[in-house]
Amino acid sequence: MNRKKILLLGLVLLALAGVGYALLRPTRVALVNFPRYQTARMAQSLDNRSIKLFSVELEEFETLKNYDAVLIFGMGIRMTDDHRALLEKLKAKGTPIYSTSVTDPVNRITSLDSVRQSTVKAYLDNGGTRNYRSLFNYIRRELKGRKLFTGPVEPPVAISSDVLFHLDDEQTFATVDEFDTYYTAQGFRHPNGPRVALLVGMAGPFDTNKEHLDSLITALERRGLNVYPISSFGRRLELLQEISPEAVIYMPHGRLAMGQGERAVEWLRERNIPVFCPITINDTYDRWMEDRQGMVGGFLSQSVVMPELDGGIVPMAINAQFVDDEGLYLFKSIPGRAEQFAGTVANY
Numbered sequence: 048m049n050r051k052k053i054l055l056l057g058l059v060l061l062a063l064a065g066v067g068y069a070l071l072r073p074t075r076v077a078l079v080n081f082p083r084y085q086t087a088r089m090a091q092s093l094d095n096r097s098i099k100l101f102s103v104e105l106e107e108f109e110t111l112k113n114y115d116a117v118l119i120f121g122m123g124i125r126m127t128d129d130h131r132a133l134l135e136k137l138k139a140k141g142t143p144i145y146s147t148s149v150t151d152p153v154n155r156i157t158s159l160d161s162v163r164q165s166t167v168k169a170y171l172d173n174g175g176t177r178n179y180r181s182l183f184n185y186i187r188r189e190l191k192g193r194k195l196f197t198g199p200v201e202p203p204v205a206i207s208s209d210v211l212f213h214l215d216d217e218q219t220f221a222t223v224d225e226f227d228t229y230y231t232a233q234g235f236r237h238p239n240g241p242r243v244a245l246l247v248g249m250a251g252p253f254d255t256n257k258e259h260l261d262s263l264i265t266a267l268e269r270r271g272l273n274v275y276p277i278s279s280f281g282r283r284l285e286l287l288q289e290i291s292p293e294a295v296i297y298m299p300h301g302r303l304a305m306g307q308g309e310r311a312v313e314w315l316r317e318r319n320i321p322v323f324c325p326i327t328i329n330d331t332y333d334r335w336m337e338d339r340q341g342m343v344g345g346f347l348s349q350s351v352v353m354p355e356l357d358g359g360i361v362p363m364a365i366n367a368q369f370v371d372d373e374g375l376y377l378f379k380s381i382p383g384r385a386e387q388f389a390g391t392v393a394n395y
Contacts, residue, residue, distance in 0.1 A: 073096070073097050073098060073099045074097060074098050074099070074115045074116065074183075074186060074187040074191055074193060075099050075101060075113070075114045075115045075116075076098065076099070076100050076101070076114065076115065076116045076117075076118065076183060076186060077101050077103045077110075077111055077114040077116070077117045077118070078100055078101065078102050078103065078118050078120070079103045079104075079105070079108075079111070079117060079118065079119040079120065079124070080103075080104070080105060080119060080120040080121070080122075080123070080124045081102065081118070081120040082120070082254075083102065083368070083375075083376035084250065084254070084255040084256070084368065084376055084377070084378060085120075085254050085255065086100065086102045086375070086376070087255070087256055087375040087376050087377050088174070088176075088179065088253075088254060088255050088256050089179045089182075089183070090373070090375055091176070091256055091375070092176045092177075092179035092180040092183075093180060093183060094180050094184070094198040095184075095196060095197070095198050096196075097187060097193070097195075097196040097197060098183045098184070098186075098187055100183070101114065105124065105125065105126070105130070108130050108133060109133070111133065111134075111137060112133075112136075112137065114142070115142070115143075115186075115191055116142065116143040116144070116186050116190060116191065117134075117137065117142060117143070117144045117145075118144075118145055118146075118147070118167075118171075119144070119145070119146040119147070119154075119156070120146075120147060120148055121146045121147060121148050121149030121150060121151070121154050121155070122148040122149070122150050123150065124151075124154060126154050131153070131154070131156065134156050135156075137158070138156075138158040141158070142158060143158055143159060143163075143186060143190040143191070144156060144157055144158040144159070145157045145158075145159055145164065145167045145168075147168065147171045147172075159190075163189070163190065166185065166203065167182065167185070167186075169203035169205075170182035170185070170203050173203060173204060173205055173206045173253070174206065174253035174254045175204070175206055175216070175252075175253045176216045176217065177201060177204050177217065178203055178204055178206075180198065181199070181200050181201045181202075181203070184197050184198045184199065184200045185200045188200055206219060206253060207219070207221060208278075208279065208280055208281065209221075209278075209279040209280070209281055209282040209286070210277075210278055210279065211223065211225075211226040211275060211276060211277055211278075211286070212252050212276050212277075212278055213226075213229070213230070213235070213264070213276060214261050214264060214265070216252075216257065223275070223286065223289040223290055226275065230273070235268060235273075236273055237268075237271045237272070237273055240271045240272050240273045241271075241272055241273065241292075241293040241294065242272075242273050242275060242290055242291065242292040242293055243267060243272045243273065243274050243275065243292055243293065243294045243295070243296060243392065244275045244277060244286075244287055244290050244292040244294075244295045244296070245260075245263070245264065245267070245274055245275065245276040245277065245296045245298075246277045246279070246283060246287075246295060246296065246297045246298065246303065247260065247276065247277065247278050247298050248297060248298055248299050248300035248301065248303075249298050249299060249300040249327045249329070249349075249350070250298070250327045250329075250366065250378045251278050252276070252278055253278065255378055256377045256378055258377060258378065258379050258380070259327065259365075259366040259378040259379050259380050260276065262379070262380040262385045263296075263325075263365065263366075263380065263385050263388070263389070264276060265385075266385040266386050266388070266389035267296075267389045267392065267393075269389070270389050270390065270392070270393040271393070272389075272392070272393060275290050275292065280305070283303065283304045283307075283311075284304045284307050284310065284311045284314065287311075287314075288314070291318075292320065293320065294320060294321050294322075294323065294392060294395060295315070295320055295321070295322045295323070296322075296323045296324075296325065296392065297322055297323070297324050297354060297357075297359060298324075298325060298326075298327055299324045299326075299349065299350055299351075299353065299354040299359065300349050300350070301349050301353050301354075302353050302354070302356060302357055303322065303354065303357045303359075304357075308356065308357065311357065312356075312357050312358060315357070315358065316358070321358075321360060321395055322354070322357055322358055322359045322360065323359070323360060323361045323388075323391075323392055323395075324350075324351075324354040324355075324359035324360065324361065324362050325361065325362070325363050325364070325365040325366075325388055326342075326350050326351070326362055326363065326364045326365065326366075327350075327364075327365070327366040327367070327378065328342075328364055328366065328367035328368070329346060329368070330367065330368060331367065331368045331369065331370060331376070332367035332368065332369055332381060335364075335367055350362070361388070361391060363384070363387075363388055363391075364381065364384070365380060365381060365384040365385055365388050366378050366379065366380055366381060366384075367379070367381055
């Protein structure tokens, strides 16, 4: 084989290696301005190592040119003209870009066509393990054309904003009857146990990890209580009336029933139903312990003051964020607090 043929063969092999690397290498997705707890839930949903997620802050915007795709959480983001100009350059290069929860129209930037926008929006709006898992497989397979080492891409699963849930990440229930059937069939029901409604307003089951919720549910059930976990905004009072609980636990963010506040208070008062309002700290446990004030401003009013208008009691801090070995910010029960709080509820 002469030198010319050897050189040509080498170039062909080098080109094939380059194509192979492009198809096999991990897909790097930048998550700009997303809450850390939501980034953690997304990372936990991944089903293969061919997708890597990176949390990117506004001051790191220049690094976006190093990523295969960019998702931007638009709520409260303060982008400048320079930031937007960089995104336009990335669009011109063909980088998939999508912005969600945008509050300022000038920041509504995307490089996707209407069909792909609709699909990505559906995954993000509904959240949960299945949707997040499919979202990133969709980005790798459909938006980047890398079909190797990509998990299944399921259609977006619509999750109602008013559902009951339990320990199984994949299960939601549109009605109390559906939940009752599941709860009894799975052996969770205590035949003579009191009913306790667990209403989630802060750090819910679909956009954060669920360890803190699962810990509380399990602690309450160990006390012989039948727990009805609810993720809802519009039907809170209606679902409570269907359940007819002996107690309500509200993990607060504002009033228990916005727009129906006084009606809800009156209904609870007539039935002498106590409302417990344990607090989930929206910061790491270590930083919270170091802060001698603990909570200030809007978070204090939404977590303590507003719930007290509904008669909320026992504002005990039971959850906080903990950073795991992979750097993920996860909501978890503060050691010993879930059991202590469950005991207090059971004693009432």
